Amino acid sequence: MGDNEDRQLLIADTLVEAFKPLMEADAHGFRTKFRKMAADPFAFYRGSACLFYADMRELEDKWADENTGRVWIHGDLHAENFGTYMSSTGELTFDINDFDEAYLGHFSWDLRRFTTSLALMSWQKALPAEAVRSLARTYLSAYLEQVKHYDDAGQDDFALHLSNTSGTIHRVLLAARASRRTDLLDAMTLVEDHERHFRDNSKTRRLDEAEYEMVSKAFEGYLATIPEDKRSSREIFYHVKDIVGSKGFGIGSAGLPAYNVLIEGYNEALENDIIISMKQGNVAAPSRIVTDERVRSYFEHDGHRTVISQRALQVHTDTFLGYTTVDGVGFVVDELSPYKADLRWDNLTEPDEIEPVLVDLGRATAKVHCASDQDSEQDLVDFQTERAIMQAVDGRRDEFIDDIIEFSMDYAQSVRGDHALFVDAFRENRIPGVPST
Numbered sequence: 302m303g304d305n306e307d308r309q310l311l312i313a314d315t316l317v318e319a320f321k322p323l324m325e326a327d328a329h330g331f332r333t334k335f336r337k338m339a340a341d342p343f344a345f346y347r348g349s350a351c352l353f354y355a356d357m358r359e360l361e362d363k364w365a366d367e368n369t370g371r372v373w374i375h376g377d378l379h380a381e382n383f384g385t386y387m388s389s390t391g392e393l394t395f396d397i398n399d400f401d402e403a404y405l406g407h408f409s410w411d412l413r414r415f416t417t418s419l420a421l422m423s424w425q426k427a428l429p430a431e432a433v434r435s436l437a438r439t440y441l442s443a444y445l446e447q448v449k450h451y452d453d454a455g456q457d458d459f460a461l462h463l464s465n466t467s468g469t470i471h472r473v474l475l476a477a478r479a480s481r482r483t484d485l486l487d488a489m490t491l492v493e494d495h496e497r498h499f500r501d502n503s504k505t506r507r508l509d510e511a512e513y514e515m516v517s518k519a520f521e522g523y524l525a526t527i528p529e530d531k532r533s534s535r536e537i538f539y540h541v542k543d544i545v546g547s548k549g550f551g552i553g554s555a556g557l558p559a560y561n562v563l564i565e566g567y568n569e570a571l572e573n574d575i576i577i578s579m580k581q582g583n584v585a586a587p588s589r590i591v592t593d594e595r596v597r598s599y600f601e602h603d604g605h606r607t608v609i610s611q612r613a614l615q616v617h618t619d620t621f622l623g624y625t626t627v628d629g630v631g632f633v634v635d636e637l638s639p640y641k642a643d644l645r646w647d648n649l650t651e652p653d654e655i656e657p658v659l660v661d662l663g664r665a666t667a668k669v670h671c672a673s674d675q676d677s678e679q680d681l682v683d684f685q686t687e688r689a690i691m692q693a694v695d696g697r698r699d700e701f702i703d704d705i706i707e708f709s710m711d712y713a714q715s716v717r718g719d720h721a722l723f724v725d726a727f728r729e730n731r732i733p734g735v736p737s738t
Contacts, residue, residue: 309722312352313732319351319586323557324734330548331735335727342713342720343421350377350402350414350586352719356712357410358590364701365407368689371596372670372682373613376402376587378411379418383662384643385477388460388617389531393477393640395461395470395661396615397669401633403610404587405596405681408670408690412441412705413712415666419659420713422646432652434706439656441702443663445694451671451687459668460616461661469649469658477642483572485639490543490563490574497574498543499563506546508560516544516560516627519579523625523634526608531620540565542574557581558627561637576637577621581630582607599681602631613682614669 317324324331338348346353362370375382375397384398416437423433447459463474490497499505508516524532524539533539543563559580566573582603591597600606604624612618621636649655671687694701730736 305718305722308719309726309731311355312349312719312723313726315352315355316349317733319584319589321734323583326558328735332737335732335735335737339720339724339727341425342717343418343425345720345723346418346421346716347379347381349719349723351589353414353417354410354586354590357407357413362407362409364409364693364704366689366693368684368686369409369693370407371405371593372408372686372689373610374404374406374408374411374587375400375614375666375669376404376406376411376585378415378666380415380422380646381418381643383665385474385641386619387638387640389620390617392460392462392617393474394616395466395474395644395665397665398641398643400607400611400614401583402585402587403607403614404585404591405593406587406591408686409705410587411666411670412444413708415662416440416705416709417712417716420709421716423655424713424717426650428652430710434710436652436655436659437706437709438702440659440663440666441705443660444667445698445702447664447667448671448687448690451667452685452691459664459672461665466661467657469654470644470661473642473644477640480639480642482575482639485576485637486572486574489561489576489637492571496542497563497571499545499561504548505561508544508546512546513544516562516579517541519625519627519632520544520562520577520634523579523623523632526623526625526634527621535567537565537569538567547578557583558630560627575621577634578637579625579627579632579634581627582624582633596681602626604631604633606631607633616668616672 320331334348338345377399378397382397382399383395385393385395386398388394419437419440420433423436428436461470461474463471463478466474486497490499501507520541541562541564545561547559547561557580559578562577562579564575564577566575582605584603585606588597600609602624604626608622608624611622619635619638621634623634625632625634644658646655649658667687670690726732727735727737
């Protein structure tokens with residue numbers, strides 16, 4: 302068997318190993334996911350974090366030691382996993398988002414995964430290789446500078462807001478600020494007989510009585526997982542008005558059961574109703590190669606793991622973030638917020654437009670590695686991450702940056718080859734469980 306055939310078999314086997322239960326539950330959903338992944342190398346990379354970590358298992362990481370090899374990481378850090386959210390302090394914040402793959406692991410894994418995504422995206426924009434290296438250097442330099450700031454001055458409440466941003470990121474925040482809760486409600490619900498309920502459409506399904514009752518009880522269990530200082534004491538708050546099954550999440554969530562719950566909001570005005578998302582937690586891709594039993598046994602389930610990780614990584618998380626179980630399976634619960642706007646790269650075409658964005662993304666990445674939120678319930682990391690990272694790169698800053706950059710350039714080229722192998726495997730029905738037709 303040739304090298305390409307061996308690699309194609311590894312790709313297929315890795316995808317099946319990671320997603321087999323979900324493929325069996327929703328083969329059609331995975332066919333849609335694979336068609337989206339087939340679109341281009343970047344889309345393939347976004348949907349195949351499991352393959353990235355299968356390759357990381359074989360990589361000798363000279364920047365990982367007893368401490369830097371077990372820090373909180375995002376787990377799927379790529380160029381499109383940044384956007385806005387409304388913090389518990391009421392401030393619109395630009396930050397890393399989507400914590401489905403968050404876990405503990407090598408701090409360099411996040412940097413390698415991000416800079417590879419940057420190289421793939423830049424290749425699709427036809428940017429020269431040296432420009433790509435320069436952009437990656439900008440991101441990594443900003444990351445190290447922010448880590449050093451934490452190490453020198455101690456942790457502060459750094460975050461990207463309307464007051465301290467400009468350019469592209471400021472515009473994303475302004476777009477989120479212009480959003481209205483009523484627009485989201487009007488799109489997903491309607492009012493009949495003076496009460497609001499979900500619309501029936503192709504992305505929702507009505508529940509039978511038994512499933513409705515099961516999800517209602519799961520919602521009640523979720524309320525106890527909201528931190529006490531974020532939980533409303535108003536009796537009317539959280540009253541459930543309607544529940545539907547839902548689908549239509551992103552490329553990484555195919556096959557994951559989900560529900561939308563409509564609740565009474567801050568008062569009885571219909572315009573203040575709130576939509577809560579309940580989505581089954583998925584197995585974190587890094588967990589497939591992290592063998593530390595203390596980490597593995599720390600979490601009740603993947604819904605719990607996702608929420609604890611997000612609270613450890615994100616400053617002032619949403620007031621609705623929590624977890625529950627539905628029929629014994631872990632779910633992540635959060636508001637389906639109208640104030641979430643993703644960073645879009647479509648109109649960023651030249652290096653001088655991309656560079657200032659990467660400065661802020663580098664700083665944001667350093668923040669999630671180094672500054673745990675005060676809500677954090679974890680005690681797995683009992684050392685100063687910023688100190689550990691600075692010690693790991695001490696006197697070798699340029700070597701570290703060069704190593705990550707060269708890895709990302711080489712790995713991006715491999716991903717482009719993997720994408721072609723994946724497309725051929727999918728077209729020829731060589732991925733068991735998800736036929737192409």
